[in-house]
Amino acid sequence: MGQGLKTVKGTRDLLPAETGIWAAVEAVARRVFASYGFGEIRTPVLESTELFVRGVGESTDIVGKEMYTFADKKGRSVTLRPESTAAVARAFIEHGMASWPSPVRLFYLGPQFRYERPQRGRYRQFHQLGAEVLGDEGPTSDAEVLLLLLRFLGELGFRDLEVLLNTVGDAASRQAYGEALRAYLEPYRDRLGEDSRRRLVSNPLRILDTKVPAERELLADAPALGDCLSPAARDHFDELRRLLDRFAIGYCLDDRLVRGLDYYTKTVFEIVSGELGAQNAVCGGGRYDRLISDLGGPEVPGIGFAIGLDRLVDILPQKFRQRAAGGQPVVVAALGEVAPEHAIAAAEALRGAGVAAVAELVSRSVKATLKRADKKGARHVVLIGEEEVEAGVVTWKDLSRGEQRRLAIAVLPAEIGGA
Ligand code: HAM
DSSP, rough: OOOOOOOOOOOOOOOOHHHHHHHHHHHHHHHHHHHTTEEEEOOOSSEEEHHHHHHOOOOIIIIIOOOEEEEOOOOEEEEEOOOSSSHHHHHHHHHTTTGGGSSSSEEEEEEOOOOOOBBTTTTTTTEEEOOOOOOOOHHHHHHHHHHHHHHHHTTOOOOOOEEEEEEEOOOHHHHHHHHHHHHHHHGGGGGHHHOOOOOOOOOGGGGGGGHHHHHHHHTTTSOOOOGGGEEEEEHHHHHHHHHHHTTTOOOOEEETTTOTTTTOOEEEEEOOOOOOOOEEEEEEEEEOTTHHHHOOOOOOOOEEEEEEEEHHHHHHHHHHHHHHOOOOEEEEETTTTHHOOOHHHHHHHHHHTTOEEEEEEOOOHHHHHHHHHHHTTSSSEEEEHHHHHHHHHHEEEEETEEEEEEEEEEGGGHHHHHH
8 A cells, every 4th residue: 555545535434324324315315315215326427528518518517517527538528427316317218217107206315426625515526316206297296205305315304494495487488587687797707707798698597607796796687587487387397396395395595506516407406504604505406398408319308306414414313313323233243262163153143143243253251342342332242251152052141231141142132032
């Protein structure tokens, strides 16, 4: 190993204490998503660069500044996926999913890559858990996706997350709004930075993503997207809001929420947490009725979301965290002159009965064994000394109750189950 080799900036290792929690969150996701009929899709981490240029949009920050793009050995431009919705849309087209029973419901879990400035909750390799419904244009799908999302978050124990909701309208509304925004900003052209001046021509809506304070000030009095909605987009939004009320889903209307990706039409939403600081979005999503056709596929609408797992785990309710961290394997130790194979045999017997166990391979004193077991967070310890071997029993210690008993290994699983 070379000296000082470390993870690449903005990436990190997740060690067992954390991966246990991640796996528990993922297990809840798999169960809840399956209960809504979603099947898992695994797409490659590497995609052709063109997919994101066409799907996410050339004038977005993601495509313009944040992609890990490089030429492979044959000179083809490839990109580490910065998000997965475009990849799911590509897969939908590639596998002819338009002929599957509609709508197609998919979910995914996996790493994404964006070259952003690292800070709390913002990594260059981060992880998303996402879901997409492809093939239904009605607001019922929007409501169902939000129901799924909130049930999942509820099962993790989240109670006070805020749902921000807006509509960016259909293509006609966006066109009308883009023109209104351009007309409003044109007189202030020289107060805009280089990026925004370019976007004024190519894609005025993207100026709303600006973080430049002077530009944000200018935008405070800009026309609102809501004033440019087509009747169809307005009806869709009204019906969605009625459904959210019907299912008691609380939300805040946020008419400045436009999201940083170009594919959105109509409904957009985010889930934010006050506990996260500057990077407060735990989840982002919305409808994308043109994405699949823009990528060369059939006219199939879609809606979905992606949760940032790094942020979600960061603010996971303590109760869930504790439950997930519990259940450490039983520690089995052979003491003194007793050969370690006795510990392995007892551990195997426990595993055979469905109880997780780890054998200590180096004999230690009782004191050292108990100390190590406690440090690992184990609740149960099995000690095998010479007397135990002779009597054909083991000594079982329940550290949380401070009790100990001698018994046959065969009855231990039932005792531990009842403890
Ligand atoms: P997004 O808003 O770009 O949307 O990302 C979704 C979530 O991923 C964010 O809310 C955040 O929690 C997390 N995230 C994004 N960037 C980072 C980062 N650098 N470090 C840590 N977490 C991050 C999308 O990606 C869309 N594909 C969502 C979607 C699915 N829309 C429709 N379907």
